Amino acid sequence: MKVRTRFAPSPTGFLHIGGARTALFAWAYARRHGGTFILRIEDTDVARSTPQALQAILDGMQWLGLAHDEGPFYQMQRMPRYKEVIAEMLAAGKAYHCYMSKEDLDTLRAEQEGRKEKPRYDGRWRPEPGTTLPPPPDGVPPVVRFRNPQDGVVAWDDQVKGRIEFANSELDDFIIARADGTPTYNFCVVVDDRDMGITHVLRGDDHVNNTPRQINLLQALGAPVPHYGHLSMILGDDGQKLSKRHGAVSVMQYEEEGYLPEAVLNYLARLGWSHGDEEVFSMEQFVQWFDFDHITASAAQFNTEKLNWLNAHYLKQADPQRLAGEATRRLARQGVVVAGGPDMARVVVLYRDRVANLNELADAVHPFFVAAKPADEMRAQHLTEPALKGLSALRERLSACAWQAAELGQTVKQTATDSGLKMPQLAIPLRVALLGMPQSPSIDAVLEVLGRERVLARLAAVLPG
RNA sequence: GUCCCUAUCGUCUAGAGGCCUAGGACAAUACCCUUUCACGGUAUGAACCGGGGUUCGAAUCCCCGUGGGGACGCCA
Numbered sequence: 001m002k003v004r005t006r007f008a009p010s011p012t013g014f015l016h017i018g019g020a021r022t023a024l025f026a027w028a029y030a031r032r033h034g035g036t037f038i039l040r041i042e043d044t045d046v047a048r049s050t051p052q053a054l055q056a057i058l059d060g061m062q063w064l065g066l067a068h069d070e071g072p073f074y075q076m077q078r079m080p081r082y083k084e085v086i087a088e089m090l091a092a093g094k095a096y097h098c099y100m101s102k103e104d105l106d107t108l109r110a111e112q113e114g115r116k117e118k119p120r121y122d123g124r125w126r127p128e129p130g131t132t133l134p135p136p137p138d139g140v141p142p143v144v145r146f147r148n149p150q151d152g153v154v155a156w157d158d159q160v161k162g163r164i165e166f167a168n169s170e171l172d173d174f175i176i177a178r179a180d181g182t183p184t185y186n187f188c189v190v191v192d193d194r195d196m197g198i199t200h201v202l203r204g205d206d207h208v209n210n211t212p213r214q215i216n217l218l219q220a221l222g223a224p225v226p227h228y229g230h231l232s233m234i235l236g237d238d239g240q241k242l243s244k245r246h247g248a249v250s251v252m253q254y255e256e257e258g259y260l261p262e263a264v265l266n267y268l269a270r271l272g273w274s275h276g277d278e279e280v281f282s283m284e285q286f287v288q289w290f291d292f293d294h295i296t297a298s299a300a301q302f303n304t305e306k307l308n309w310l311n312a313h314y315l316k317q318a319d320p321q322r323l324a325g326e327a328t329r330r331l332a333r334q335g336v337v338v339a340g341g342p343d344m345a346r347v348v349v350l351y352r353d354r355v356a357n358l359n360e361l362a363d364a365v366h367p368f369f370v371a372a373k374p375a376d377e378m379r380a381q382h383l384t385e386p387a388l389k390g391l392s393a394l395r396e397r398l399s400a401c402a403w404q405a406a407e408l409g410q411t412v413k414q415t416a417t418d419s420g421l422k423m424p425q426l427a428i429p430l431r432v433a434l435l436g437m438p439q440s441p442s443i444d445a446v447l448e449v450l451g452r453e454r455v456l457a458r459l460a461a462v463l464p465g
Numbered sequence: 466g467u468c469c470c471u472a473u474c475g476u477c478u479a480g481a482g483g484c485c486u487a488g489g490a491c492a493a494u495a496c497c498c499u500u501u502c503a504c505g506g507u508a509u510g511a512a513c514c515g516g517g518g519u520u521c522g523a524a525u526c527c528c529c530g531u532g533g534g535g536a537c538g539c540c541a
Contacts, residue, residue, distance in 0.1 A: 178539040207472065208469060277478090294479095303492085305476080305492055316504080337525085440501075
């Protein structure tokens with residue numbers, strides 16, 4: 001059987017970290033088995049769905065590189081199909097019209113809750129042999145309810161949680177079409193999963209309770225039941241549940257914050273799934289290893305520090321041209337133009353193993369392109385009389401020195417000695433003069449990359465006279 | 466309230482009855498490297514929710530508690 005998985009977000013918000021992980025796992029499973037990964041947009045909640053949200057989801061998927069093989073399919077475009085199936089079910093007696101009003105339903109629920117019972121529909125319009133239904137009231141458009149089995153259990157072997165059973169007596173005859181004729185979620189999912197030939201459904205474990213209903217529906221339709229795997233939720237850094245109000249952010253926010261997609265992907269893969277002690281791996285490797293046996297059944301807390309570590313790791317080995325492009329773009333957003341400055345790819349190599357994200361990289365690289373006037377305090381502390389003397393001597397030698405790291409380092413060292421200064425007593429003021437800060441990568445590399453012209457000019461700017 | 470899920474270091478996890486004196490990673494701490502700051506390296510501390518079973522033997526299996534989460538919509 002050819003594997004077919006799907007990711008089925010509803011466009012009512014951005015793609016958050018939990019959704020991204022679900023998509024990643026479904027994608028990886030399809031890839032792993034040479035199957036098909038399908039994107040389906042569950043946009044039947046017209047009131048809450050927005051084109052912006054849809055775009056945000058598409059952007060997020062693209063940034064992560066989770067390409068779908070089929071779709072996107074839109075449920076709103078499949079209405080005729082749903083109505084067709086509803087008509088079939090009605091005709092076959094697998095579903096029926098229910099004329100109970102919303103108000104009556106609410107009272108029923110209130111009563112049940114008052115009696116500390118699980119609120120559910122009492123089946124008053126369910127046709128049963130031997131009972132006669134009241135005549136349908138005039139002018140009340142009915143909903144369509146699924147005739148759910150009343151006895152026995154629904155069970156499935158969940159790919160991540162193991163066997164799960166529900167007694168049919170716990171379920172009620174849920175609505176599959178509203179009074180206005182539009183189909184409801186559980187029904188659309190079932191028709192789609194069937195029509196699209198989905199073999200493996202991977203989704204958040206908030207859907208566990210929908211699964212028995214969907215299985216019953218599938219069986220009533222005579223459709224095969226796919227394998228289900230319910231992924232536990234991802235909690236925030238503080239262990240709290242993620243919500244719009246609290247901590248839930250778009251995957252695109254990670255892009256903004258300077259994370260590399262491969263770091264986010266690696267982190268997400270490892271959050272709730274494992275392959276022995278492996279921590280750092282490529283998506284190619286992940287796809288080869290991915291299986292359902294090693295998905296964690298319990299909720300996982302998001303850990304930004306570990307993501308940061310992974311991001312720093314991928315930054316260290318990222319291609320300089322790529323990093324240069326990112327740094328340039330991020331600087332441009334701050335209105336900083338890098339054209340005419342030193343070679344960005346070389347500057348970036350100086351910093352890629354010292355920063356944790358692309359924004360830090362852009363900040364670190366900034367002073368190479370914009371000469372920062374050292375603050376007065378910094379001047380007073382570092383650009384002292386003897387230091388300036390040393391810098392002056394150094395400037396002279398630098399104007400003639402061969403422009404190559406080893407040579408430059410030697411020159412600085414020699415100048416320090418000749419000026420009666422210890423290395424840091426000259427190198428730190430030099431950093432302050434050049435970059436406006438007392439710390440930097442090794443001074444010879446900084447000099448080399450900055451270039452003679454700029455070095456001499458920046459030294460001149462701090463030297464008296 | 467009812468039903469369902471879940472429980473190993475602070476965090477992510479390894480562990481499918483003896484390989485466990487419970488392993489790895491992040492974080493923490495210490496030291497080393499670096500005549501700057503980082504990076505890096507080495508080392509250390511740190512956990513099987515509780516109680517009952519089953520078994521020669523249980524972190525692993527079963528039951529009961531407890532904690533955490535989810536669902537109970539003419540939302541998805």
